[in-house]
Amino acid sequence: MDYIQNFLSGRIWLKEQTPFPLSEINNYIQKGFITPHKGIQKNHSSISIKNPSYQCRRCGCKELTAFNCARCKGPCLYCRHCIRMGRVSSCSELITWTGPVIISNTEHIFNWSGNLTSLQEKASKELLNSVYLNQSHLLHAVCGAGKTELLFQSVLVLLERGQRVCVATPRTDVVLELAPRFQQVFPQTIIHALYGGSPEHANYAQLIIATTHQLYRFEAAFDVVFVDEADAFPYTIDKSLQFAVYKAKKTDAVVHTITATPSDELLQQAVNISVISERFHGYPLPVPRFVGLYNYKKHMHKGKLSPKLERWTQQCLKKIQPFLIFFPTIDLMERALPLFQQLHENIQAVHAEDSERKEKVLNLREMKVCGLLTTTILERGITIPNVQVAVVGADETIFTSSALIQIGGRVGRSIDFPDGDLVFFHHGISFAMDKAKATIIRHNDTRGRK
């Protein structure tokens, strides 16, 4: 029983896809230790009784696809939204563990000797206080403030209470970065890192670091959920990911959020808020320069780089500084790549579906490439010492104020190079650009007043 209990506790899993023999599963269902649920359920909040609306039990998606099913011998609904985790349809069952509850470990080794700045210390205590009060907390800390360290104390308290904790984030990159850090701090604790394509774990983990997508597969599992980078794409746009987070937590559990750029919605939801306006090294945030780069698209379509952009790149190359140039679309970026490669052959481009994404970023960090052209995919989560950043077409709608702030947050992160150039090349100044600049200046002012 142990291994099924370990695996299934807190999870919601397709019955056809469990790694266990069907006979054992059925046996537990009879005992009431496992409860089967219909994959597609009637929506209780539906207004019309005659035409009930349906919903995927796993991801909450209401836009279902109908087909003529050989198993149902008739119409059947299935969910395309979460199909990559195995198809949920009217004729499939999801199972949850409803047997004995796992008694969690309350003894954990805490192996962290770093120092917090006074601002970090204050925010860490405020967060801990919210954990004690079981109230949701928003940690609003500028890029490079050192957010992860702030969580350690709270996570430790929760683990020692024997509670189950999840640190969720919309980005796989962030999971990959966080998991080893947490494992180092809690060396004896079983921690699972879950993301698309991650290895399957059979044992029970008290601390789970996961992408928000993976939380589709959990139900009433966590006593506390921390959502890191809570404003990152696609979490804010995809309502089903928010549904996933709320489904994955226990009913009275709270969700804490951590971000550098909170949306108005997040600010409204939070009960308690901590703000850190200063980076851990104490230097101000780089303030963007606005430089007009009119008709840059026309130039690129003609196979030319705008002189200003060319000069900026040449400067970086001359000073041997690594650089990132952000583009609004993959299409434009790919058009621009050969033009940049005429300046120096060691300039590369990277986008979301690039299989060599990790290596290319690593190459930039190790100065094996001079610079990278990129889309918003690299807007957060990466640290490259002495990096210089330009945004081409900063006025495009994809560059929201929070995206621009995050992009700016790449500059001057390391204590050895606390400053760097941040240019927004534009074809007319947008509201988002103004807002980003004003927010950055406001943070720097708050810091000065302290």
Next chain:
Amino acid sequence: MICLTCSTSFLESASWQKLFLIKTPEVICEKCKVKFERVKTQKDNNNDWIGSIYEDALDSVQSIYSYNEWMKQVYQQYKFQLDVELAKVFIPDFQQLLRIQELIVPIPLHPDMLLVRTFSQVEQLLCVANVPFTEVLRKTVNGSQIGKSKKERMSTELFFSVTSDVQNKKIVLVDDLYTTGTTLHHAAFVLKKAGAQKVTAMTLIRA
């Protein structure tokens, strides 16, 4: 519209044909569409079978797409992740069958397999394109060709039986994937034996 394969929204070009429902609306975006690669020259498929009892069974084969990485990905999602909706991507390709006079016969799944998959991936392609078809074949052996070598595939037992009269009929077999051609040659062989006059085949993909 939201693209069925990449889930991004795209603008569909307007046309009179679409307005009067002559042409079906686009279900995938232009970017995804161009990733499919059409088969330019139909490969000669009979060579492998010369000398065997299947030599003259299949009169010709026409395939639409080549099995490139993109097609592999899309087809994987359709057949194994059971994303039935993706059949709609290929509606225009199968609508050409509306014009022919021959009997259209899809390669069937074994009944046990059908229960596992919940739909027949070949019939579904025809259904969404509104192509009428006849079920003439029955699969008698529930086994997959996957993982077998070419030699193993070509020397397997016959795995179809004919369930209705095909005397002097002209038949177009429809299948999803042509790899070594074992499936189609076996099917054609039993049909010819049952009296079919001509058996040609059409497959979505040529591997």
